[in-house]
Amino acid sequence: ESDPELSGDAAGEDMFGEDDYGEEEEEEDPGVDRMQELSEKYDQLLELNERALQHNVALQRRVIQRRAQDKAYDAPDKQSEGKVTEHKYQNILQSVHTVRLQLRLQQVKAARMSEELKNQLETKRQKAIECRDSFQEFKRQVARHAEYARTGKKISEKIIQEIEEFEMDKDAEVEEVRGSNISLKNRLAKKEQELRKKDELAENLHVIDFEQLKIENQTLNERIEERNEELHKLRKKTVTTVQIVTHMREKVQFVQQDYQSLKAELSQLDADLAGQRDLVANTKHDRDQHRADSTKLRQQTSIMNSDHLAKDFASRTDHIKQLKEDINQFKKRHKQMTQFVKGHGGTI
Structure with a gap:
């Protein structure tokens, strides 16, 4: 195991190195962003220069065309219109001269600015490289003197290099992500500017849209009523x-x-x-059975075959039957007579 005093010194050196590295990063970040912005401004100035050159060429072409048209006219027309065309030509030449002067001034300014930016970029780059190299050397020295807590061995050069x-x-x-971030910010600013222009153009269409929406709203209200x-x-x-x-239920x-009642009655x-x-x-x-009997x-009595017996x-x-009827009559008469006798108090 390593000495606690040595490990404490190494820890202090690590903390000090990390603080210095954080300060260097804080100083380096604004410089890099500033250089990116200046390079973009330089590109914009170059684009402006190209536009001015194109405008100059277009003006020269217009002058040549106008002079060719003037030559095609007749002599009196040329004399009568010569002063006007010459005046216009002088004005155009003056405007071309002013544009060229402005272009030269812009070129000079752009060249000066580019030189200044290049110088600043070189100084910042040299300073950043020096700080980076010194910090890497400091970290390399700290890593070389550092030891493992358990084994006490030093860190190998291969691991430090990796x-x-x-x-x-x-x-x-x-660095690549920072550059892409700056380019994306610029694209965002351009898109926002385009959106503002579109909004300005769309302001005139709000009244028409409002009337159209009123008509659509009226038609929709009618549909809602229907x-x-x-x-x-x-x-x-x-x-x-x-x-x-x-009711049907x-x-x-x-x-x-x-x-159900009819079904019960039907079953009964x-x-x-x-x-x-x-x-x-x-x-x-x-x-x-009775018929058979x-x-x-x-058949046994042979009544069926004897007419005399049947008669x-x-x-x-x-x-x-006659005797039964006579018996019934006699009974009725006997009953009447007994009632008559009883009614007169006699006996039989």
Whole structure:
């Protein structure tokens, strides 16, 4: 294990180195952003210079065309219009001269500004490189003197080199991201300016849009009223339909009750019919049995083959009926006579 005093000194050196690195980064960031802005301004000035050159060429072409047109006119026309064209030509030449002077001034300013920016960029770059190299050397020395807490071994040069390469890659990525951030900010500013122009152009169209929206709103209100009327009709139809459905449900319940009662009555009638059918079947069976017995008896007595016996049987039955009637008459007369005797207080 390492000495605690040495480890404490190393920790103090690490803390001091980190603070210095943070200060260097804070000083380096504004310089890099400033250089990016100045380079973009330089590009804008170059674009302005190119536009001025194009405008100058266009003016020269117009002058040449005008002079060619003047030559095509007749002599008196040339004399009468010579003063006017010459005056215009002088004005154009003067404007071209002023534009050229402005262009030269802008070029001089741009060149001076570019030189100043280049000088500032070089100084800042040299300072940043020196600070970076000194800081890397400081970190390298601290890493070389550092030791592992458990083993007490020093960090190898290979690991230190890998860490330095990793930091350099990350610094390059940070610079690239900063440049892309600045370009995106500029694009955002341009887009915002374009949106402002579009808003200014759209202000004149607000009145037309408002009138159109009023017309659309009126048509939509009419449609809403029509839909409300249709909805009211549908609600009425729904109410009547619900009433009809409730009435039909009640009627169905009543019909079901009647059906159940009729079904019970039908089952009772079916049971009675089955009993009557059984009774009829038994009666028919008894009748057939009696017929068979009667036929047997008639065959045994041979009454069917004797007319005399049949006549005698018929006469006897008639005589028996006559005797029964006489007996009944005698009984009635006896009863009357007994009542008469009892009514007069006598005895038989």
